[in-house]
Amino acid sequence: MKIKRTDMEREIIGRDHIPVHQSGGETDAIERVACESYIQAIELYQIGKSRLADVNRWGEMSNIPLSSFKLFDSSGRSCDRTVAEGDYIRIDIPGPGTSIGKGYDWVHVEAVFSEVDFDEDVFTLRVRPSSHPLDPEGKTAHFLTSKATSTFQIKRVKNVVYAEEHARNESPNMETGNGLDNFRNTLVGTAAKIGLSYPQWKSLVKGLLKTEA
Template identity: 45%
Template sequence: MNQIEELIEKNTKGKLKDFKFSYTAETREEAIKVFEIACQRLIEIHNWDKFAEKISAKFVLTNKSGFEVLREPKEGDFIRIDIPGPGTKAGDGYDWVQIETILFSDPYEMEEKLFGFKVRPSSNPENSESGTAHFLSDQATSSFIISLKGKTVYSEIHGRNESPNTGASHLIDKVRNLGVAAGAILGVANIQWNLLAKGLLK
């Protein structure tokens, strides 16, 4: 199993989506610079809406306690998502995902390089007993990957096992999640992930 396969789960239930953009540089040196810039953009989670023009959601990296942090993401951190419209009661108005896996390529590997992480819908870190605070169930995952092969840099976002979170403890959240998930699966979120994957390489 290669590193990209480690970050992308098999789709066994629900929807899957794949967004992939590439940029081929004239020289290896230029390609490395583009790769490094794209990686830096990926870890600047609070700036995702700036890198992806017209993206409407806002993203904030938090630590395990739910406090906002401005640093590189770590496994176990959370991402707080502010989606336009009504938020979840369980998430105090936000959707939440947790970073499960972060992968770096071997620094001594000269030809191919990779950086990426996988997230999963989670509970609100400030109230872990509230259940999954996201419009998708906790079976879903999203993987964000930047890779370099030769003189080509790739930006990828993969969604797997996407289905509405109908197990929410609050009825209002169930109704909201069905509506948001339906819109997301039908294309709203797809457009935004497409813009982000493209924006990381600009």
């Protein structure tokens, strides 16, 4: 027999796909849109899901485009398609980049999946700081350590649609093997750890569910 979830349980659907927070910084950027009908909610969920999977246009979707994003496949080739597990995302943030990342920060797409139920849908995309896809040393080319994660979700619970970003275990990456990179990562990573990256992700989640006026 199927057990009916309570309203509180509905609010936390998909939370089991977010890594447990153990140390460092933690932030949650959430946008919520209540639709007038079940059909409208399904349509908005599909729009948000398509937008989240279109990584190359994240910057355009953000109300405050503080960074740009470019999708690469598992072999390090740039591509213009929807995101897939095993891909890499190149991030260009304001200010100088790192030598180890060839001027950019990189994350690896470790999970992409959907869950569907009668009145609940969840699309999850989780990334983790990684090496440059062509870097043989394999050192993390990101201002945060590889313990950090960002989990993006589009969720529908009845007539309500959510766009969310959950950052966990954020600490500056001091193990690049390059003094200047370590110094830069200390500044940028500490800013992220105390929540200064929140405006970027809040802007993105708002853009994922933005509808025409």
